[in-house]
Amino acid sequence: MGQKKKALRAGQGGFRQAQSWLHTWCGLWFSWLLFAVFLTGTLAVFQDPITHWMTPEHHAQEKAANDAKATAQSAPAASLSQRLAWATNYMQQQHPGAGMWELWPAEADGAGDLRVFWFDANGQYASAELDSATGEPLIAQSEQPVRQTMGGHHFVDFHYQLHAGQLGLWIVGVAAMAMLVALVSGVITHRRIFKDFFTFRPRKGQRSWLDAHNAVAVLTLPFQLMIAYTGIAISGLTFMPAGIAAYFGAGADSTRTYLSELNEPGKPQRSGHFMAVPDLEPFVVRGQALIGQPVRAVVVDYPGDASARIGVYGWNAQDSVNRRLSSTSGMAMFSGSTGEVLQVRAPGDTDGGTARLAQSVMGGLHMVPFGGWMLKWVYFVCGLAGSAMMATGAILFMVKRRGKHQGEFGGATASVYRLIEGMNVAAIAGLAVACVGFLWANRVIPVHLAHRDDWELGAFFAVWLLSLLHALARPPAAAWREQLGVLALLCLALPVLNALTTDEHLLAYLLEGDWESAGVELFAVAAGLCALWALRVQRQRRAMGAARAPKKPRSLSHPAPLEPVQETTA
Incomplete structure (x- = not known):
């Protein structure tokens, strides 16, 4: 037993x-x-x-748009029927051959912008904004380059x-x-x-x-x-x-077919027979009643063809989205020629079973x-x-x-563990430096530079690569201290850099209630303080280790041995 x-x-x-x-x-x-x-x-x-x-640069535009929206709300708003008619007329005149029209007649409250979208000749998503009071295309004003x-x-x-x-x-x-x-x-x-x-x-x-x-x-x-x-x-x-x-x-064609079947089940083919786009308001009224939501978008597939479909998509109320795992809105699909209801999707449901x-x-x-x-x-x-x-x-x-390995990699054990030490520094502290370096690149790289988004991305990977080279070149304890120090400096100085390179600063964000921008800078400051705290703890442990004068551990790297545990914890 x-x-x-x-x-x-x-x-x-x-x-x-x-x-x-x-x-x-x-x-x-x-x-x-x-x-x-x-x-x-x-x-x-x-x-x-x-x-x-x-x-x-978008901040001023957003403020102007909000001011314009407030002004528009105080003026008499065009009816939904009128907005749909303006959008339809614009698309018939400017993009009659587009395979899809997407019309956004208003915000959830019935006011706001009138926007239209379509696929251009290159298959790219294109858009235009119309005056919600006259239906005329809005001409883009000269703005600060974004x-x-x-x-x-x-x-x-x-x-x-x-x-x-x-x-x-x-x-x-x-x-x-x-x-x-x-x-x-x-x-x-x-x-x-x-x-x-x-x-x-x-x-x-x-x-x-x-x-x-x-x-x-x-x-x-x-x-x-x-x-x-x-x-x-x-x-x-x-x-x-x-x-x-x-x-x-x-093959690629099969994948496209699969995605089409998945995302657009039951979509018909073009018939080749002309049919004028019908009045959209009756479809919108019926669609809103079926899905129980105000209209967000009206999508017309194959406009001008007898097989056209008209889809009415609803606005999700924020409180309802917060309660649902699926964020899909309601949708009602109609036949453009007969008005038959082809499909109804309740808010939060999905197509495909x-x-x-x-x-x-x-x-x-x-x-x-x-x-x-x-x-x-x-x-x-x-x-x-x-x-x-x-x-x-x-x-x-x-x-x-550290100091008690068992030679798992034979004669290369010391080199392998030295590599792991360097990878630890670069993967942890180095990545954090690269992330805040990405934000710095956004403010430092000239606004007019072509492909500047690629330059920002290149800066992220360049900083990360430099952190790896630095971690492999320096003793582990020194690499931790120096990279944490750089992280603290970049994080704490980010609000200063922003104030020097733009017309905005952290205090202005707080006063204006711009909590998104303020949150980014406040988190950067918090991360910088955490990096300083880690540096302080490391220095204290280094001082304690020196006071205790611990026995020198067996070397893992040549010719310079690794420092004691008290010095190498980050």
Whole structure:
């Protein structure tokens, strides 16, 4: 009986040890990429405020537009019927051959701009704005040139495809799978993980890093699992295209057919017989009654053809969007020739049945279009905690092995661990420097420079590459100190740079109630203060280590040995 118990314990220990090895090495090799994906995804939660800050020329335009809207609301507004007639006449005169017309007659309250959209000869989305009081095209006034920038979308693009297209999407997908493996194996490895969550022992070297790693991991474990899984699920058809290929065939044409069937089910072909575009108001009135929402857009497919379809799309009220996982609006589709109702979609539903709805919900959980600003802040804080989990895990790996490695890589062990030290610095501190450097580039690069958005992106990657070269060239402790110092300087000086390069400043944002721009600069200042705090803690530990005069650890790199733990924690 005793032998059976010993064998059982040995088997459990072997399984846990295997999971520990998997957690350690799978977590390490993907931690740098996952940290980058998680940090940029966290920033992407507030992509709109970041874009708002990065396009200061729009601020005056937005203020003028708001003033004009207030003036227009005080004047008698044209009726919905009149606005639709103006928009239809403009499209018939200017773009009769377009395959699609999209008319936005008013805002949700029935006032506001009158806008029209269409696909031009190159298949590009084009638009025009009409005077909401006369229906005449508005002539663009001479304005201050608007800087060309990716804005906050840079962080979105990097988050899910690393600015590398389909290849980047696959790389991020593999990293997300590795994250799931690391999370599950981590739970198995740490038997007392929930108990350890309530334990933090500061100034204990390796023990402190492990406590911090456990705390942020357990605190946001459901969030991390959800984000990793939904990130894979929303791109599942890319990772597993066999179903699409079996039904639609392979190749670009088959993919286009699939996307058309997915996004525009039941769309007819052109008949080749002329039919004038009918009066749109009766369709809009019926559509609004069917979906229970005011009209946002009227889409006419194949205008001038007997097979034309007329779709009426509604405005989502913000409070209803906050309560729904799916952000789709209501839609009613009609036959242009007979007026027959072809399809009705309730607000929050999706086309394509249950599978499509499930994918939409997965996307909503991942990209948080619902819940308002409060939930966005929850995602932001959990995202920062997830980033901290990966950063502390990568640092803990080296803290545990500094001075007591077991020669895992033979004669190259010292060089491998030195490389890992440098990668830790560049992946964590260096990426943060590159992110704030991207904001600096937005203010420093001339506004009139051609392709300046590419220059901003190039500045991001150049700063990140320089941080890697610096981390490999300098001793690890010095690299941490210097990159944290640069991060603090760039973050704290960002409001000053903005004030010097634009006509705006942080105080003006606060006084005007521009919380999007103010939030960007206040977060930058907070990040700079955190970097200063990390520098102060590192200096204190360095001083304590020097006072204690610890025994010199075995060297991991040649010719210069790594510094003691007290000096190398970031």
